[in-house]
Amino acid sequence: MFFHIVLERNMQLHPRHFGRDLRDKLVAKLMKDVEGTCSGRHGFIVAITGIESVGKGLIRDGTGFVTFPVKYQCVVFRPFKGEILEAVVTMVNKMGFFAEAGPVQIFVSNHLIPDDMEFQTGDMPNYTTSDGSVKIQKDSEVRLKIIGTRVDATEIFCIGTIKDDFLGVISDPGATS
Amino acid sequence: MSAEEEENAAELKIPDEFLKAKCLMNSEVALILEHKYEQLQQMGDDPMNQVSQVFEKSLQYVKRFSRYKNPDAVRQVREYPSLCVLGNLCPETVEEAIAMVPSIKTRGRAHDDEAIEKMLNDLSLIKKFE
Numbered sequence: 001m002f003f004h005i006v007l008e009r010n011m012q013l014h015p016r017h018f019g020r021d022l023r024d025k026l027v028a029k030l031m032k033d034v035e036g037t038c039s040g041r042h043g044f045i046v047a048i049t050g051i052e053s054v055g056k057g058l059i060r061d062g063t064g065f066v067t068f069p070v071k072y073q074c075v076v077f078r079p080f081k082g083e084i085l086e087a088v089v090t091m092v093n094k095m096g097f098f099a100e101a102g103p104v105q106i107f108v109s110n111h112l113i114p115d116d117m118e119f120q121t122g123d124m125p126n127y128t129t130s131d132g133s134v135k136i137q138k139d140s141e142v143r144l145k146i147i148g149t150r151v152d153a154t155e156i157f158c159i160g161t162i163k164d165d166f167l168g169v170i171s172d173p174g175a176t177s
Numbered sequence: 178m179s180a181e182e183e184e185n186a187a188e189l190k191i192p193d194e195f196l197k198a199k200c201l202m203n204s205e206v207a208l209i210l211e212h213k214y215e216q217l218q219q220m221g222d223d224p225m226n227q228v229s230q231v232f233e234k235s236l237q238y239v240k241r242f243s244r245y246k247n248p249d250a251v252r253q254v255r256e257y258p259s260l261c262v263l264g265n266l267c268p269e270t271v272e273e274a275i276a277m278v279p280s281i282k283t284r285g286r287a288h289d290d291e292a293i294e295k296m297l298n299d300l301s302l303i304k305k306f307e
Contacts, residue, residue: 001186002206002239005198034246036229041192046206046235047213075209078195078233082187084266084277086242102238104232141241143266146186165276166268 040151043078250307
């Protein structure tokens with residue numbers, strides 16, 4: 001889910017940027033540094049929406065760089081175990097399928113797809129119920145539940161399931177239009 | 178909370194900082210990101226070069242899955258004391274809502290079925306009239 005959250009970061013600034021537009025430089029550098037990054041704790045930092053405060057700078061011994069503690073508001077995307085969200089299917093194979101919800105990748109194993117859905121090979125590999133009424137293929141929209149997350153330094157990867165009540169392909173026509 | 182294993186959104190077991198933070202509906206995120214994208218466009222450069230992949234993917238995602246397109250409707254939903262998840266998923270029945278958000282019944286929120294149903298009705302009304 002997306003959150004609006006306040007984070008803090010110590011920014012190092014080169015002395016050549018000191019001057020009237022120091023603050024602008026600081027903010028521009030902050031955006032460049034943190035937007036698009038991902039940490040296990042806070043998730044993906046999507047966009048900075050505002051600067052809360054810029055603390056007093058501290059000159060580093062030896063280098064002349066100055067460190068400013070900056071508090072900023074940002075939009076983050078953080079998936080949680082147990083969360084239910086909607087995602088777009090990006091790839092289907094016999095092991096299961098991959099889906100994307102914003103920046104995060106979710107894998108749904110074939111063990112976590114309802115038993116009545118069978119894998120069909122072909123041009124458009126897909127999972128289909130025996131009566132053919134429900135089909136999961138590339139670009140389908142599915143509602144799934146996250147049951148596990150794996151976090152490494154720069155990415156969060158999730159395992160999901162659609163084997164539960166009210167999960168699976170989104171039938172609501174309003175949602176797909 | 179320290180152990181990653183313990184988190185479970187269904188029981189609202191998420192790190193403190195997120196409990197305190199404001200959660201955003203997809204529709205709200207869409208408004209924020211589109212606004213930011215326009216700002217970048219006005220600055221002259223091609224915004225596609227400037228934004229990160231994460232930004233781009235998020236924008237596509239929230240555009241695809243935002244239930245309320247009209248900014249006023251988004252504001253109305255926000256004022257309504259409901260949960261962001263319900264605004265994102267728009268469940269139709271009470272059982273569906275409870276299955277989506279089990280914590281709706283617990284943790285002192287004390288929403289009974291009737292209250293939930295009323296909430297869902299109001300949300301769908303806002304959607305209808307946006």
